[in-house]
Amino acid sequence: MKEINELILPDDLRYAVDHEWARVEGDRVRVGLDDYAQDQLGDIVFVELPQPGETLERGQEFATVESVKAVVECYLPVSGEIVAVNKQLEDSPELMNESSYGDGWMVEVNPKDLSEMDDLMTSAENLERLKGAE
């Protein structure tokens, strides 16, 4: 497993306490699991994603991720309608390990209120928090 200083936490993302990341892309917000979560989970073997068209509030469960070690629920970092899901994860859940911020993204949301992004942690804040948890 990675040491805290080995974690990759890109600056252009915002982070939720449950280790989801969110990135504004045009009028959408793309969501996935951060490097800390994928590293702690270990090899991810199954991802259950929502149906596009579902509208969820911030903090609601939107996906379940299963690794060889654990099963975890993921909570939506911003409210809105699910407009796209990463179908590639059905056959290739390992993308969440190999490219957690790239091809391993999970869903795209049409956000209800983009200002919710400001409530999420920055990369530096997330790193500080993770240091505190050690």
Place this chain on the structure above:
Amino acid sequence: MKEPLGTTGLLLNEPLLWEKGKKGRRGFSLPPRDIEPAHLDKEFTGEGPDFPDLSEMDVVRHYTRLSQWNFGVDTGMYPLGSCTMKYNPKTNERQAGLSGLSTAHPLLPASLSQGVLKLMFELGKHLSEITGMDATTLQPAAGAHGELTGMLLIHAFHKSKGTQRSKIIVPDTAHGTNPASVALCGYKPVPVNSDEKGILSLAAISQVMDEDTAGIMITNPNTLGLFEENIRGIAQTVHSKGGLVYCDGANLNAVMGVVKMGDIGVDVMHLNLHKTFSTPHGGGGPGSGPVCVKNSLEPFLPVPRVEKRDGQYVLSEDYPESVGKVLAFYGNFGVMVKAYSYILSMGPENLKRASQLAVLNANYIKEKLKGTLHLPYDRPCMHECVFSDKYQMANKVATLDMAKRLMDYGFHPPTVYFPLVVHGAIMVEPTETECKEDLDQFIETFEVIAKEAREDPDLLHEAPRKCKVRRLDETTAARKPCLAG
């Protein structure tokens, strides 16, 4: 250290039975036919199942070889926390094999089944006495089934009061089946964190307990192997708001004959006969999960119930408030016979002593290993103790690596990564049946493994090295499962 238990030896490879058979081979001979063959209607014929053709010896060697790859509590120490893999005395098997019991048919009338009914009646009484409860059902097939039955009883209780509630409190040290049983019964599990001592505080319960909460599901001793010391106060708080207290009795092995659950505020609990009462388990069963209740819940117990009327044992369905049947017939009877045999052959004093020794053994391991392994809750434990891989992670050696390495030394690994409240948990439950010499060897082995973790981490990453099967590729097995024979 004494010579390690783990060694290499000649194990024979064995293919799948489908790869082994040869057309026309068989393991039996039918007597000569003395009547004309009659042909079945076409609708009843077709391709048979794909079974291989094998001789008797093919089959015997197949299973004998597979059994030699196996490890069980008859082979060696099996310190699987939360599972109570104690030795199962062979007398239990002998009693369960008695033909009057093993061939008893569940559809025989009660008048011809007096012996088996008496056994069930008395086993229920014994379990009620051991737990300090008032009545017991033997029907549930295993622990989680007992939990569900218990939840149904709680639901029936509130229904009889003309109200219904929506939530059940479940601590973070619960078995994973607890919130599942709650949800399956239609309740919402309300999680509560344990405190810095690893147990539940009265304050935490007072905060969440309200009049929409049907009760609490509490494991005592909990899954950290710690006794819930505040149980009385917690029970009072729950009762004062009209709720009920469910005790997950999976860890009863620590407190048999020591704690009367009925006296500390428990209203309903399940037991695992296949843990505490020394009936074999692992590999999927069968188990048995009796549920014991206080008088207030007795009317709701599953039917049929065994009763004694005028010196005769009968099966009665005459309980209008019963939750009904939870299993076909009367439960896993063979398991009951073994538990009954265990209880009678031990007697009250020795059941208590078994618990005392189980606690002593766990504390011995805890004290001896706490410098070698990180001990997150350093206080007296009950029948199991929980370490973590914190010290070894400095060398990137994780719990899993140490668990696999234990196999090379001839021990079954302990429970790993549970309970979830401890990161990288290593949960050791030695049980009362291990002698001091074996405990010492286990402790020394862990010390050796910790040394290996410092000096040669890769040795552990590659473990096990001596087993018939090396480390499995769990990732590929989960991502690309092959379920064909």
